[in-house]
Amino acid sequence: xxxxxxxxxxxxxxxxxxxxxxSEIVLRALIAEGVETIFGxxxxxxxxxxxxxxxxxxxxxHILVRHxxxxxxxxxxxxxxxxxxxxxxxxxGPGATNLVTGLADAQIDSTPVVCITGQVFAHLLGTDAFQxxxxxxxxxPITKWNYQVTDASEIAEVLAKAFYIAKSGRPGxxxxxxxxxxxxxxxxxxxxxxxxxxxxxxxxxxxxxEYIQEAAKLINEAERPFVIFGQGVILGQAENEFLKFIEKGxxxxxxxxxxxxxxxxxxxxxxxxxxxHGNYGPNLLTNECDVLIAVGMRFDDRxxxxxxxxxxxxxxxxxxxxxxxxxxxxxxxxxxxxxxxETLPLLTELIEQKxxxxxxxxxxxxxxxxxxxxxxxxxxxxxxxMTMGEVIRVLNELTEGNAAIVTDVGQHQMVACxxxxxxxxxxxxxxxxxxxxxxxxxxxxxxxxxxxxxxxxAVIGDGGFQMTLQELGTIMQFKPAVKILILNNCFxxxxxxxxxxxHERRYSFVDITSPDFxxxxxxxxxxxxxxxxxxxxxxxxxxxxxxxxxYLLEVMVGKENNVFPMVPQGRGVAEIVLGADEV
Amino acid sequence: xxxxxxxxxxxxxxxxxxxxxxxIMFSRRKIxxxxxxxxxxxxxxxxxxxxxxxxxxxVVRKLCRQIEKQVEVLKAYYNTDxxxxxxxxxxxxxxxxxxxxxxxxxxxxxxxxxRAVLIRKDYTIFETSGHRDETDKLITVLEPYGLIEFVxxxxxxxxxxxxxxxxxxRDFELREPGEEVVENEYLGDQExxxxx
Numbered sequence: 001x002x003x004x005x006x007x008x009x010x011x012x013x014x015x016x017x018x019x020x021x022x023s024e025i026v027l028r029a030l031i032a033e034g035v036e037t038i039f040g041x042x043x044x045x046x047x048x049x050x051x052x053x054x055x056x057x058x059x060x061x062h063i064l065v066r067h068x069x070x071x072x073x074x075x076x077x078x079x080x081x082x083x084x085x086x087x088x089x090x091x092x093g094p095g096a097t098n099l100v101t102g103l104a105d106a107q108i109d110s111t112p113v114v115c116i117t118g119q120v121f122a123h124l125l126g127t128d129a130f131q132x133x134x135x136x137x138x139x140x141p142i143t144k145w146n147y148q149v150t151d152a153s154e155i156a157e158v159l160a161k162a163f164y165i166a167k168s169g170r171p172g173x174x175x176x177x178x179x180x181x182x183x184x185x186x187x188x189x190x191x192x193x194x195x196x197x198x199x200x201x202x203x204x205x206x207x208x209x210e211y212i213q214e215a216a217k218l219i220n221e222a223e224r225p226f227v228i229f230g231q232g233v234i235l236g237q238a239e240n241e242f243l244k245f246i247e248k249g250x251x252x253x254x255x256x257x258x259x260x261x262x263x264x265x266x267x268x269x270x271x272x273x274x275x276x277h278g279n280y281g282p283n284l285l286t287n288e289c290d291v292l293i294a295v296g297m298r299f300d301d302r303x304x305x306x307x308x309x310x311x312x313x314x315x316x317x318x319x320x321x322x323x324x325x326x327x328x329x330x331x332x333x334x335x336x337x338x339x340x341x342e343t344l345p346l347l348t349e350l351i352e353q354k355x356x357x358x359x360x361x362x363x364x365x366x367x368x369x370x371x372x373x374x375x376x377x378x379x380x381x382x383x384x385x386m387t388m389g390e391v392i393r394v395l396n397e398l399t400e401g402n403a404a405i406v407t408d409v410g411q412h413q414m415v416a417c418x419x420x421x422x423x424x425x426x427x428x429x430x431x432x433x434x435x436x437x438x439x440x441x442x443x444x445x446x447x448x449x450x451x452x453x454x455x456x457x458a459v460i461g462d463g464g465f466q467m468t469l470q471e472l473g474t475i476m477q478f479k480p481a482v483k484i485l486i487l488n489n490c491f492x493x494x495x496x497x498x499x500x501x502x503h504e505r506r507y508s509f510v511d512i513t514s515p516d517f518x519x520x521x522x523x524x525x526x527x528x529x530x531x532x533x534x535x536x537x538x539x540x541x542x543x544x545x546x547x548x549x550x551y552l553l554e555v556m557v558g559k560e561n562n563v564f565p566m567v568p569q570g571r572g573v574a575e576i577v578l579g580a581d582e583v
Numbered sequence: 584x585x586x587x588x589x590x591x592x593x594x595x596x597x598x599x600x601x602x603x604x605x606x607i608m609f610s611r612r613k614i615x616x617x618x619x620x621x622x623x624x625x626x627x628x629x630x631x632x633x634x635x636x637x638x639x640x641x642v643v644r645k646l647c648r649q650i651e652k653q654v655e656v657l658k659a660y661y662n663t664d665x666x667x668x669x670x671x672x673x674x675x676x677x678x679x680x681x682x683x684x685x686x687x688x689x690x691x692x693x694x695x696x697x698r699a700v701l702i703r704k705d706y707t708i709f710e711t712s713g714h715r716d717e718t719d720k721l722i723t724v725l726e727p728y729g730l731i732e733f734v735x736x737x738x739x740x741x742x743x744x745x746x747x748x749x750x751x752x753r754d755f756e757l758r759e760p761g762e763e764v765v766e767n768e769y770l771g772d773q774e775x776x777x778x779x
Contacts, residue, residue: 140604141611145654148600165654199755200596200657324648 009034017190022152023052023183026116029159031059032192035087037078037449038062039071043091044131046118048183050089063449063478065442066470068095072102073439073468074446076111080429081404082450083237085167088115093131096177097138101436103173104142108433109258110235112171114162122150122179135177144172152185160195169203170322171235205323205337212343215317215334216350218291219249224359226289226314227251228274228282228303231258231432232296232321238341239263239425242295245348250355252363254282256297257417261427265401265420271363275303276567277414280374280576281366283567286311287574288362293317296340299329300433309572319343373578374564379419385558386534388415388487394541395457395485396421403455404429406447408440408464411493414563416459426451438467441484445471448480455483455545462488462514472524475550483544484528484552486517489559497562501583502569521552528552584639588617589661590669590740591647593632594624594748596655605632605656608649614638618671620737626748629657635738657755662742669740673718674700675709675725676732682707685728695721706731 009032020028026049030038038060042050053062065071068090075086090096096117106113120129136148145165149158155178162174219225233242239262246253246263252271255262257278263270272279274286283305286292292314297303304310307329318325318332319340326335336343378389392415395403401421407413407430422428429447431439444458465486475482496510521528528551531540537555544553567576568583577583595601602621609616617635624631636643647659679702682688688707692698697711711721718735 136600137603140600141607146600197758198654199752201654322652324645324652328645328648 006034017188019186020189021048021052021184021186022149022155022178023048025152025155025187025189026159026178026183027052027056027060028189029156029192030087031056032194033085033159033163035085036061038087038089039065039074039078039446040089041065041068041071041091041095042089043093043095043118045092045120045180046089046095046116046183048180049116049118049178061449062089063445063474066473067468068098069101069438070442070445070468070471070474072099072106072113072115073436073442074449074471074474075113075115076102076106076109076439077406077429077443077446078450079111079113079446080443080450081426081447081454081456083426084112084450085163086111086113086446088113090115091118091131092120092135093133095131096135096175097133099175100138100142101434103139103175105431105434105436105439106173107142107144109431110171110231111173112166113173114159114166115173115175117175117177118183119148119177119179121181123181125150125179135175139175142173143175146175146177148177148179149182150179152182152187155182156189156192157195160193161198164195164198165201169201204321204339204342207338207342207346208336209346211334211336212346213350215293215336216347218315218317218334219251219293219347219351222291224289224356225249225251225291225293226285227253227293227295228256228286228297229253229259229262229295230256230297231262232319232340233259233262234425236296236321236339236341238296238339238344241341241344241348243267245344245351248348248353249351250353251293252356252360254279256300256303256432257428257430258432259297260417261422261425264424265422272367273417275300276305276569277418277563277565278303279367279418280370280565280578281363283565283573283576284366285362287313287572289314291315291317293319294330295319295344296321298325301329304329305567305571305573305575309574319347370565370578375419378415384534385561386532386537386555387561388412388489388557389419390534391485391487391537391541391555391557392416392419392459394538398538398542398545399455399457403427403457404447404451406430406440406444406456406458408458408460409435409437409494410461410464411489411497411561411563412459412461412487414494415487418563437461437464440464441468441482442471442474444482444484445474445478445480448482456481457483457485457545459485459487461493462486462490462517463492463512465517466512466514469520472521472526475526476524479549481548482550483547484521484550485541485544486552486554487557488514488517488554489557489561490514491559493561494563496560500560500562501580517552517554526550526552528554530554530556532556584641586637586639588635588637588664589640589643590664590667590738591632591634591636591643591650592660592662592740592742593634593650594657594659595630595632596657597623597628597630598655601630601653601655602632604653605634605650608646609634609636612642612646614642614646618737620739622739624748626752629748629752633738633740658748658751660742660745662740666744667740667742669714669738670712671715671718671738672710672712672736673721674732674734675711675721675730676706677709677725678729678731679704679707681728691724695724697721
């Protein structure tokens with residue numbers, strides 16, 4: 001194992017006992033874990049750690065964000081694009097509470113993040129001391145694990161556990177709250193031992209061959225099998241195993257928003273996206289397949305619509321690493337517990353090589369219908385008003401599907417995920433489960449640090465951008481080349497769409513005004529442009545992509561465009577509609 | 584599926600904060616905890632929660648999976664009342680003069696399986712253990728004599744067909760555990776599962 005480590009990692013692992021402060025042990029632990037980038041913000045209760053960081057500046061890169069929420073979203077973006085663990089520093093009290101949204105987001109989207117928060121001196125705990133807050137109890141429901149350290153001798157072991165828990169099994173966020181006295185305290189330190197076993201924690205359930213066999217039998221007997229997959233394929237680094245599985249079985253496969261990019265979006269067996277604003281065929285045909293094979297996904301309500309009208313005719317095979325997901329929302333006929341990197345090859349071996357041309361034709365027919373009614377007018381509109389879809393089409397043409405696209409939440413998110421082309425895994429970074437507006441800008445900053453060689457485009461709405469635009473300051477200072485593409489419809493578009501369709505057009509507080517975004521960017525020394533005419537679109541996007549460094553492009557799009565198809569809330573997936581006239 | 588009483592037994596590491604982590608799993612789902620007891624177990628270092636709720640089997644099963652998912656939880660079981668032996672302890676404080684004058688203390692104790700744990704001039708404390716209806720009965724008996732104070736403990740329960748946790752714990756400590764650790768409710772139930 002040692003041979004795979006870099007020089008600082010080796011140095012940190014050496015077992016010479018020395019007297020170190022808790023703060024320095026924190027930094028040694030991070031180096032030993034291979035951490036290179038930290039997103040953080042200093043404050044009173046974490047000052048000893050920042051003081052120690054002053055001497056480790058050459059080994060650990062610290063990105064000073066403008067708000068702790070920005071730090072954790074950046075760490076999420078970093079983790080999502082790199083497959084590594086994101087690391088955050090924040091101080092006690094408000095510093096820690098500002099992490100809450102990001103923690104909830106990372107928890108529901110299974111993103112590995114370790115947050116280290118400062119805490120008041122141990123003797124002040126519970127006294128309502130300055131900037132004291134009960135971080136452990138606040139973050140308990142939104143962390144995979146959390147722990148408060150009050151003695152420096154615990155730090156190395158606790159951090160080893162933190163990284164192990166955050167990254168293994170179904171990943172998730174971990175908070176380690178360290179009191180100031182523990183940061184200052186000096187204790188003997190004799191090297192860092194990574195953790196790889198905790199007796200009360202089983203990251204992966206044992207694979208049971210009998211269920212693999214039953215699953216293979218169901219697939220082999222199926223006439224209309226349908227694969228639906230989620231982020232589990234990406235988190236399990238099982239993209240190749242998954243491709244072999246669907247290619248051997250000739251199985252049509254649709255992705256959830258979180259599973260997007262696990263296979264290239266133009267793969268012949270990729271039939272599109274599931275969910276409320278997913279593609280027509282995958283939703284409709286969920287209720288026509290005879291065997292539904294769910295891989296690393298959790299049957300979110302945005303995917304299933306009404307559960308009592310969801311795939312009732314199908315036998316369900318559910319592959320998941322988290323036993324608590326099996327039967328949670330949809331009853332599995334065959335539960336395949338385990339890491340899909342292990343279970344998929346076992347299953348592939350047992351399934352027959354097949355093609356289902358009649359069944360695949362049904363997806364084609366649905367695609368054609370969706371093309372005519374929705375896709376063509378969205379991507380190649382005939383009116384003068386620009387659509388979000390055509391901006392994404394131009395982006396596809398210019399990036400050739402090689403960019404990583406970070407989206408915020410709302411209409412632009414649905415449009416980007418519906419139409420963006422992606423050739424490689426980990427290209428779709430979005431807030432799926434929590435739907436956190438304000439996610440995209442900081443997440444894109446983190447993503448650029450996580451994959452400096454990739455083009456990172458943050459697609460953001462005019463509403464979401466105003467939630468975390470302070471992070472332009474982080475871009476100004478640390479210069480990650482993030483391309484910011486604001487799709488401005490002068491509305492909180494998704495809520496407006498619902499108000500139009502389900503609340504008789506009573507537009508209640510969705511009419512949001514914006515500052516001059518280009519001027520705002522200019523204030524941060526970031527170049528930018530605003531366009532409102534189609535003739536300017538291609539050149540403007542090209543200029544944004546070609547620009548050396550960050551760039552902000554604001555595109556004025558139609559104010560009252562809607563995203564379709566749509567499975568209206570409370571309806572079954574087969575009740576998907578292609579336009580407002582069908583709602 | 585109808586609701587009934589379930590006793591959930593959770594084996595955990597002994598760690599601060601775990602009670603809150605487990606308790607919020609119930610409150611998040613709007614499930615009322617009827618009784619909750621924490622204690623040590625037969626294994627040193629392993630802690631045991633006994634939780635009573637009134638719910639459907641499906642809800643209890645999913646809940647136990649979610650509880651078991653917590654890092655410091657070793658195992659969560661759920662059982663109906665006929666699968667466990669359970670007891671609750673109750674204490675009753677009554678004025679001694681009332682008892683001495685009006686009731687034959689001896690008979691009262693015998694009939695209710697109670698014993699006097701403290702007798703003072705001013706008051707006497709009785710203790711009994713049993714099921715809810717048994718401890719309730721003594722309240723009714725003592726009320727006419729000026730019951731001053733009453734308290735009942737949470738349920739403690741032992742699963743009838745459990746072999747204890749010693750053996751299982753060894754399995755948990757192994758890196759490659761046996762099948763016991765990751766139990767699958769479908770095991771041995773395949774005919775039922777594949778009957779759809």
